[in-house]
Amino acid sequence: MRVSVGRRLGVSVTAVAVLAAVAGCQGGDGADKGGKKAAADAPAAAEPQWSSALQVIQAAYEKTAAAKSARVRLTMTMPESPAGGAGAAGVAGLGAGGTMEMSGVVGWDPGTMDITMTGDGLLGGGEGSSAGSRLVMVDDVMYMDMGDEAPADLGGKRWLKLDFKALGEKTGDAALRKQLTDSLESMNQDPAKQLAMLLDSPHLKHVGPEKVGGVQTQHYKGTLTVDEMVAANKSLAVLSEKERADLVASMKESGLTAYDTDVWVDADGYPAKMDIGMVTPEGRIEVTATYSDYGAKAAVQAPPAGETFDFMEMMEKLSEAMEDGADADSSAA
Template identity: 50%
Template sequence: MSKSAGKRAGIAVTVVALAVGVAGCQDGTGKASGAPASEAPKTQSLGDITKVIQAAYEKTSAAKAAKVKMTMSMTGTGADSGTVEMTGVQGWDPAVMDITMKGSMLSAGGTGGPEQMRMVMLDNVMYMDMGAKQAAEMDGKRWMKMDLKAAADMSGDKSLQKQMTGGLDNMNQDPAQQLALLLDSPNLKHVGAEKINGMETQHYKGTLTFEQMLEANKASKTLSKKDHDALVASMKKAGLKGYDTEVWVNEDGYPARMDVGMTMAQGSMQIRADYSDYGTQAAVQAPPAKDTLDLFEMLKGAGQA
């Protein structure tokens, strides 16, 4: 494998790491019923709050797809500091997305990544448009394919297979499951009415511990007790106290915006997702095979599998 191709592989892995990082903690369960935000009183009791969030969970889960603009910012984390913005369409039943990424984090770690990149995910496979310049160095194939599940199956490692499958399940940020998680917050509260992106909304917030987020994350189910306890201890040592989660529910009962923030001793991360057009058809298609280069097949052929 050429040095240039190896660099392209490094960029692809970096981008997938960003995607997983954005969506790493978002699986949960919830039951739903109640009134939409438009019926919310000015002052809400915990029971009222729960009904609104549960109703939003039900409507969002049923919508199955939406348009999204998501921004992730990291500060104080050295080479990984910066921002990345993702805009496009996503679906969560099934998990699909077609987004364009741009921002300083694409070239974090000195990978020399492009200024922006289109990324498509469907059928548990990730495709990244590496651009025309990179295509010239990859036999005209501008799309990098990463089939993590196939790579795990090829390894024959049952534990790895479970981890990869869980990671793929988590890769697509699911606003419905974020709402379900928020219901578990011990300090869930109603902040008040606010206007977001031209919409009247009701603002809610709560904090979840790392243990709660880890418990809700499917990929963590494959960890042994020893590894689970070590991970929790590591996060506590790093100074992570919890995830601050906020949601703005519009008059139609859908989340117009969701924020998740976390702060540790070495830095912080903030994720903001603005949603619109719930129920929009997520018509995501894989790029033509003739324009696609399989990353793991390339690595295997180079003896680096």
């Protein structure tokens, strides 16, 4: 595999890792339960305003969950971490920080996605990082367009196939399989799940009217601590109590202190814009997404099988080649 395509693969995989790292902080279903818990924790003095905000976000959650698809434009900005660090999201190779943008169609229940991603330092910089990478997700499988140079390096096939569900099944680890598939489903930045997370905030408030892209909206804001964020994340239910406690301790040790969500709800009751922020020692991770065309059919199709190259098969062949090489060296010795 030539260096250029190898770098492009690294860029695409890094982009997926970034999305999964942030998406892993999303909550799952169960907005009613979250709202009741937040109600118990809400300050008594703020009850009238909080109750009104909760009703609006609850209604927005229900409408968004029912819509099942939308068009999205998303920008993620990450701060620079110290040299050699793993980056603010805890993903190796992201120490340079930078900005990533993506746009396209996303669907949830079931999770689908057809987006184009571009980025600078966040995606490693250099050749291929700013030209854009197309990602398609359908039936729990991710496909990455490796670009015009891919055919010569991938047996004449342009698309790289990443089947995370099959990878989880191959390991035989049920918990890992669930975490991989949950992260994959969350990578489409499902706005309904973000609203469900917001409903778990005891600090939910109505900021006021604001315009987004010329459209009148109402701005709402909520904040979660690390403990509240982990409790709200239903995909972590597979962890034992000790594992959950270790995760919380690890997040706190990394310096992550808060998870903020701002949402602008339009006159139709849908989120027109969402801002998600996480505070880390290096600075804030910022994710801004604008949504439109709710409920439009997300006609996402997988690339033709003849144009795809299975990543797992590629890694297995590479592993076999390395083993054969090691055996040959051993025999020669």
